[in-house]
Structure formats: structure tokens, C-alpha cells
Amino acid sequence: MTTASNPVPLSVLDLSPVSEGSTTAQALHNTVDLARRTEGWGYRRYWVAEHHFVAVASSSPAVLIGAIAAATSTIRVGAAAVQLGHNTAAGVVEAFGTLDALYPGRIDLGLGRSGQRRAEALAAARSGAAEEESHRATEVRDGLVIPPPYQPGPLLSSPRLAAGFAALQQPGAQAPDFDGQVDDILALLDGTYRTEDGIELHASPGEGADVELWVFGTSAGPSASLAGRLGLPFGANYHVSPGTTVEAVEAYRAAFRPSRFLDRPYVVVSADAVVADDDATARDLAATYGHWTHSIRSGHGAVPYPDPATSAPLSDEERSLVDDRLITQFVGAPATVAERLESLRRVTGADELVVTSVTHRHEDRLRSYELLAREWGLAALRAA
Template sequence: MSPTPLSVLDLSPVPAGGTVGDALRNTIDLARRAEQFGYRRYWLAEHHFAAGVASAAPAVLIGQVAAATRSIRVGSGAVQLGHQTPLAVVEQFGTLDALFPGRIDLGLGRSGQRRAEAVRELATGTPAPPPPEARVVDGLLIPAPFSFASLIASPRFALYSNLLQQPGAEPPDFAEQVGDILALLRGEYRDESELDAHAVPGEGADLQVWLLGSSAGQSAQLAGALGLPFVANYHVSPATVLEAVRAYRAAFTPSAVLAEPYVVVSADAVVAASTGTAREQAAPYGLWVRSIRRGEGAIPFPTPQQAAAHEWSVADRELVADRIATQFVGSPATVAAGLRILRDATRADELLVTTITHDHGARVESYELLAKEWFE
């Protein structure tokens, strides 16, 4: 029996002391190596206003990665649909498919819609129910949930959202946007008056369309209803991964794409030859997550020395505790064992691994060591 496929999610991290150019060149190098190591697909994230993340334009970067590789699937994890029109997405990825046929994945995620929901949540003033406590399910740690509402509804997040959209624009319903993308790809788009529109390039493109989500909400339910593959984010929202995959499977309807559900689960991992080395390389991760959850945007990824010198407050430790506790760090055997627990607990068909270290060579080695342990 073949091992469960592993894939890569890359944010093109900018190391402290490095440049965006360094980060992007590191992405190209890692993609080539990941293909050699046996990873199934290489996905680029979309993040904005983050000094420590260079993957702001996934379609552009996907083209560079696909040109530098030969067979690995390349895609987005995920396009933030609240900031783009369906036509723009179809044309971008249709262009990529025309250049690299049969290799492009179009991962879609909600974005602007989440801010509107968070603002409404805070405006109601209704006390939130007490969050469930951390628990272990089938060996997998499910931490207490972290609420993103205040972060998403913050003035700085509002500024960023306004810069990402046309003045006065409101993000359409996610389901409507996904439906328009699928219709344009099939060449079946019609408006309310039955006028048709055709995307060139884009119509007929051989893309794999995925939905990504962090909860049991609209993304999971829509992916199931449309019979599309679904990606659940354990590395971003570990507290809700089980409910997300349950909601997807409960909503699943067979389609021309899938006869049965297909679940990918993401995980953050750092692998080294020894546990001590892995822990040292992973040490800056908490400081990096702290910057995100404080609303500052991801900082350039610190060195282990910078992480060791940081003085942590109790509040800051609590802010990142769930992410630290659910990061897989250690020797190849240790991390592989942890990922198997994640796979079994979520019944994942594939795992999407994201690894960030300050040293690019250590990041490449982490993926190499994991692949050797997993596949051989």
C-alpha cells in the first residue's frame, strides 16, 4: 500500500536580515527539491502586509515555480476570493494552465467575508459561550480555540481590507463567487438575463479546484455540497479541524470531480537529525505567530538567538500556546509518528506540510528528512 501523499505549503518566508528576493529565490529552490523528494504538490499561500512573508501574488509565483519544476502539481493555498473577481481568478489560472497543462491547482479561500462577520459578531455584544477545553482525540491534541474576531475587526485590519478592494466594494457571497468561477471554467456562465460570457484564457482549463477552510462553516459545507476536495487547516486553527472535516463529509455529494470525499489536512512541522536541533530551529515560531496575532503582521522570521533573547509575558505565551503545542517538531521518526496520528484522527487522504525556519538549508533538510522517513 502506498504511503499517504505529502504536499508542501510555502509562504515564502522572509528571514530576519534577508530580503524578499532571498525569500522568493528560496521558494524556487525548495520547489525543485520538493519535487525530487517525492512531494505531490507545491502550494503558495496568499498573504498581504506582512514583512515576513513574500507570497502576496500566488498566481505570479505559481508560474515561476511551475517553470522551475517538471512534474509536481503547483497551486494556491489559497486565493483570497474576497479581494478578486471570479473572472480575474479564472483568467490568471487559465493562463497558468495553458502554459503548464495538467499541473495547476486552484485553491480558493474566504477572506473579506470573514471581516464583515467578525464586525457583526463584536457589534452584537452577546457574550460568547465559554470555549471548550483542550482535549486529546485519538491521540491528537485539539487545543482550546483561539478567537480571531477582535483581530479581524481591528482598525488596522480594516485599513488592509480597504487597500485590497475597490472603494466601497463589498465582498460577494463566497458560494456565489465559487459558482461563477466553476461556470466560467465550464463555459456555462449566464447572468440573470441569460447573457453569456466566456473567459479566455480560462474556459476549459484543466484545473483542480479546491476549497480551504478552518471551521465547519461555509467553506467546508460548500466544498461538500459541490463535490470538491477540501483542505482543513490544522496548522492555523487546530481547535476546529475535526469539526471542519466532519462538516465537509456530512455535506458531501458525489460529483463529476469526486465520487467520495477527499480531505487534505495541513500541519506545521520542523524536522532535524536530532530533536535538540529541531527544537532550536523551531524556537522562533512562537515569536513569529505572536506578531501575527497581535495584529502586526508576520515579522521577518527570527533567528534562534533572537528567539532565545525574547522575554515572554504570560499573556503572550497564552496568545500562541495552541500553535506551539500543535507544531510537530523533532527527529524524522518523531514527526512522522505525529503526522500519522493527525492523518488517522482526521481520516486525511493527504497531508499538506508547512515548514518555516530562519535558515533556508535547514528548511530544505526538514522536508528531505521527513520525505525519507515517510516514503522509504
């Protein structure tokens, strides 16, 4: 595919997955290696996620971002996203202010809800408000598969997940209002922060930091509206919630107001992709993606990424829990995946796409990103 038909950049989202039989240390070394390689292949950004108490190594985004930024020189590095339910606004600004001081002009600070979203989803599940949406038929719009929305109520009520949330907060603490935390972060970065008593506080490092602020969301809910109202760029998670991504993007654009950050909406949309030299090889490499996703949605947390050579197929019952994720994973030869990514770009109007690829072997993941970069024409796009 030519850059003429694909004018948007590609970026990387890395969860630092731990493969079955490997270690967290190896996963972190793999992340740094992948960052170096994707910088050379022309990807615009390298983002890491925040996950806890599971078999991924990205539990401390700021620390990991520092290691990645030190190992690279031009690619933007950031978090997608810092979960504000587990962090204070001051702590986030000081951490990312430190990163910006060391690696100026290269740091992205993505913000996401965690404890807040869990409470809202549990309330919706108890009221039955989301039940009707879950029965919506799967739609194919201009080549993009849009399944019924996944309802996370059962997952978010799992005792294991509740224990994890509790362990990440001080005893008795409640996740604060997301909008208020974002306002505090903006004020701390600008140097205008005041306590309720009118006391000035100045973050050092942090105040004046040249970080690029993002808001991430999975639905047409508070995050999309907030990003629009503040005129911030928005990240929509097709790889997590493919049934609600289009609505999320539409809600963001409807709420958008020009700001000192942007004069028009800017959207990045994520996709899970596995690319190989041919479709059959890619399908083999992606054969245990459903197992891994099932471990998450069944409440057990992400297990070490299973080896396709030794894993039995999913049962029909297991597959039904993750079918929306399987039919929306982009798997195939470079042209196959590029065509599906182009559909995602057209339907959402994305200004940028961020790709997450997970395979059992690190070399297969490297090859996936390399083949996609070549097919998308990233080197030519970067030079343009």
C-alpha cells in the same frame, strides 16, 4: 516509518517567509529552490498562500505559481488559497486558465474566503456566540492535540488589518457572496457563464482549463458545507486553526454529494512541522515560531521570521496568545514528527497531508522537508 503505515501522500504549503536580515527577493528565490528540491523528494503538490502587507513574499499567488511551475516539471503547483474577497471570479479564472495553458494538468486552484470570513467573525464576536467554545478544555485524541478554538475577533478588528482589506478593494466595494463567486468560477471554467441580463461571456484563457478546484476552510462553517455540496476536495487548516479542524472535516463529509469531480470525499489537512536530525536541534530551530505567530495574532502582521540566536523568550502573556499554535506544531526528529503526523491522519481521516515548515535559515527548512520525505517513504510511495 514505512509506507505501509503511511499510505497518504505529503504535499508542501509555502508562505515564502522573509527571514530577519533577508529580503523578499531572497524569499522568492528560496521558494523556487524549495519547490525544485521537494519535487525530487517525492512531494505531491507545492502550494503557496496569499498574504498581503506582511513579511512574506506570497502576495501574488498566480505570478508565483508560474515561476514555480516553470522551474519544475512534474509536481502539481497551486494556491492555498486565492482569497476571493480580494479577487473577481473572472480575474481568477483568466489567471489560472493562463497557468493551465502553459503548464497543462499541473495547476491547483484553491479558493478561500477573506472579507466574508472577517465580517462573520466580527459579527460573532459582537454577539458573544463564540465565547463558550473558547473555554473548552484541551483534548488529546489518539495522540492528536485539539486545543480550544482560537477566537479571531480581536485580531480581525485591528485597524491595521482593516486598512489592508480596504487597500485591496476598490473604494466602496463589498466582498461578494462566496458561494456565488464559486458558482461563477465553475460556470466560467465550463463555458456556461451568463450575466444577470443573460449575456454569455467566455474566459480566454480559462474556459475548459484543466485546473483542479479546491475549497479551504478553518471550521465547520460555510466553506466546509459548500465544498461538500459541490463535491469538491476540501482543505482543512490544522496549522492555522487546530481547535476546529476535526469539526470542519466532519462537516465537509456530512455535506458531501458525489459529483463529476469526486465520487467520495477527499480531504487534505495541513500541519506546521520542523524536522531536524534530533529533537533538541528541531526545538532550537523552532524557538521563534511563537514570536512570529504572536506578531500575526497581535495585529501587527507577520514580521520577518526571527533569528533564534538573537531573540529573547516570549513572556507568559505573549505565549498565552499563541499557546494553541505552539502545542500543535510538530517539532522533532523525523520519527517524532512522522508519528504526530500519523495521529493527525488517523483522527481526521485525511487522504493527504500538506506540511508547512518555517525556519530562519533556508538550509534548515530544506533539511526539514528532506528528512520528513525520507522518514515517510515518499520515494517508495511515488514509485508504487
